[in-house]
Amino acid sequence: MSATRVLVLNSGSSSVKYQLLDMADRSRLAVGLVERIGEGASRLLHTPAGGERRERVEPYPDHGAALKAVAAELAADGLGLDSPDLAAVGHRVVHGGREFTRPTVVDDRVLAEIERLVPVAPLHNPANLTGIRTAQALNPDLPQVAVFDTAFHTTMPEYAARYAIDVATADAHRVRRYGFHGTSHAYVSRATAELLGRPVEDVNVIVLHLGNGASASAVRGGRCVETSMGLTPLEGLVMGTRSGDVDPAVVFHLNRVAGMSTDEVDELLNKRSGLVGLCGDNDMREIVRRREEGDERAALAFDVYVHRLRKYVGAYTAVLGRVDALAFTAGVGENSAPVREATVAGLEGLGLAVDTELNNRRTDTARVISPQYASVAVAVVPTDEELEIATQAYALVSS
Numbered sequence: 287m288s289a290t291r292v293l294v295l296n297s298g299s300s301s302v303k304y305q306l307l308d309m310a311d312r313s314r315l316a317v318g319l320v321e322r323i324g325e326g327a328s329r330l331l332h333t334p335a336g337g338e339r340r341e342r343v344e345p346y347p348d349h350g351a352a353l354k355a356v357a358a359e360l361a362a363d364g365l366g367l368d369s370p371d372l373a374a375v376g377h378r379v380v381h382g383g384r385e386f387t388r389p390t391v392v393d394d395r396v397l398a399e400i401e402r403l404v405p406v407a408p409l410h411n412p413a414n415l416t417g418i419r420t421a422q423a424l425n426p427d428l429p430q431v432a433v434f435d436t437a438f439h440t441t442m443p444e445y446a447a448r449y450a451i452d453v454a455t456a457d458a459h460r461v462r463r464y465g466f467h468g469t470s471h472a473y474v475s476r477a478t479a480e481l482l483g484r485p486v487e488d489v490n491v492i493v494l495h496l497g498n499g500a501s502a503s504a505v506r507g508g509r510c511v512e513t514s515m516g517l518t519p520l521e522g523l524v525m526g527t528r529s530g531d532v533d534p535a536v537v538f539h540l541n542r543v544a545g546m547s548t549d550e551v552d553e554l555l556n557k558r559s560g561l562v563g564l565c566g567d568n569d570m571r572e573i574v575r576r577r578e579e580g581d582e583r584a585a586l587a588f589d590v591y592v593h594r595l596r597k598y599v600g601a602y603t604a605v606l607g608r609v610d611a612l613a614f615t616a617g618v619g620e621n622s623a624p625v626r627e628a629t630v631a632g633l634e635g636l637g638l639a640v641d642t643e644l645n646n647r648r649t650d651t652a653r654v655i656s657p658q659y660a661s662v663a664v665a666v667v668p669t670d671e672e673l674e675i676a677t678q679a680y681a682l683v684s685s
């Protein structure tokens with residue numbers, strides 16, 4: 287019997303999410319999360335299929351230490367990285383530049399390329415590299431597969447990927463729009479077509495991936511034609527801690543007028559902006575609760591967030607020409623009925639509306655929330671980046 291299991295590692299700036307899947311039946315054998323890596327008391331939560339959740343609170347100074355603890359938890363369930371049932375480890379790698387258009391088995395050249403892209407994904411690529419190197423050290427014989435956030439967006443037409451800046455300067459430094467969360471945009475756009483019962487080739491979808499990081503994409507017939515993130519995951523929508531779009535002159539202005547260094551402005555726009563910068567909270571549940579209690583800062587943060595979303599929905603409607611579906615996904619998109627309602631309110635002219643009762647209903651499965659009469663299907667479509675990474679990694683190593 288051949289190996290059918292895939293361990294998926296999704297390493298973020300201060301966390302690792304992981305899942306062990308059996309691709310024979312797509313079942314989950316274990317799921318877990320390590321939070322607050324490098325922040326003193328880190329926490330590991332590990333749940334084996336059919337077993338009790340286990341918690342470990344201890345300091346993990348870096349992603350390497352965290353992954354060793356994850357490997358130990360898996361080994362305790364007989365699911366260690368040395369198991370002959372394991373076919374591959376699939377890694378979410380955030381920045382793959384233009385080079386990587388599909389999942390790739392990691393070798394020294396691939397590692398060097400991911401390393402070269404660290405300056406354009408400083409919060410993400412170093413953690414992804416540590417994940418790969420640690421898994422390699424734990425079992426050198428196991429294929430490590432990199433699945434890139436940028437890959438799905440490499441089909442964007444040149445006029446969407448180009449910034450209107452001097453071509454020679456841009457090309458010399460690879461300055462262009464790459465886009466991120468591609469694994470989620472790919473999975474959700476396909477799942478939306480399935481929900482509508484139509485072939486993906488025939489369907490045009492706007493996907494709103496609203497997690498801590500957030501991005502929109504316009505997908506025509508299964509191919510991405512536009513997305514809101516750019517050179518780095520800072521451009522576009524308002525996010526938990528990131529500003530999204532600002533006039534680039536904000537950077538020079540703060541440098542000249544407030545004496546802030548480039549690194550300080552970088553930190554401001556990536557970590558002290560977005561929802562947290564506007565109202566002190568980045569959790570949409572908390573913002574909605576405060577807003578309902580009459581908190582003005584929370585209400586403004588909500589309005590700025592939703593206004594940006596509405597601008598992108600309008601823009602992507604124009605990009606696609608014909609829209610069949612608008613899909614909400616990730617933490618906020620899947621769970622926040624108030625955000626979904628406010629995003630499409632008054633957009634009947636674009637064929638958009640939600641049915642209040644359908645919008646407020648809670649399910650774990652994909653569903654349409656627009657009324658019968660609406661010409662665009664508004665849908666809630668849960669993303670599953672881990673399943674998608676496992677599927678792509680397994681397809682590659684078993685082919």
Ligand SMILES: Nc1ncnc2c1ncn2[C@@H]1O[C@H](COP(=O)(O)OP(=O)(O)O)[C@@H](O)[C@H]1O
Pocket residue numbers: 496497498499526568569570571616617618621622
């Ligand atoms: N029930 C809910 N209502 C509103 N927002 C929620 C709810 N559950 C989670 N969220 C939001 O989802 C965000 C996290 O989304 P997620 O997709 O898990 O993010 P990431 O993968 O980027 O860490 C949280 O910051 C929170 O704002």
Ligand SMILES: CC(=O)OP(=O)(O)O
Pocket residue numbers: 298380410435466467497498499500519
């Ligand atoms: C690219 C990106 O923004 O990822 P995340 O949402 O995991 O921070």
Ligand SMILES: [Mg+2]
Pocket residue numbers: 497498616
């Ligand atoms: Mg996410």
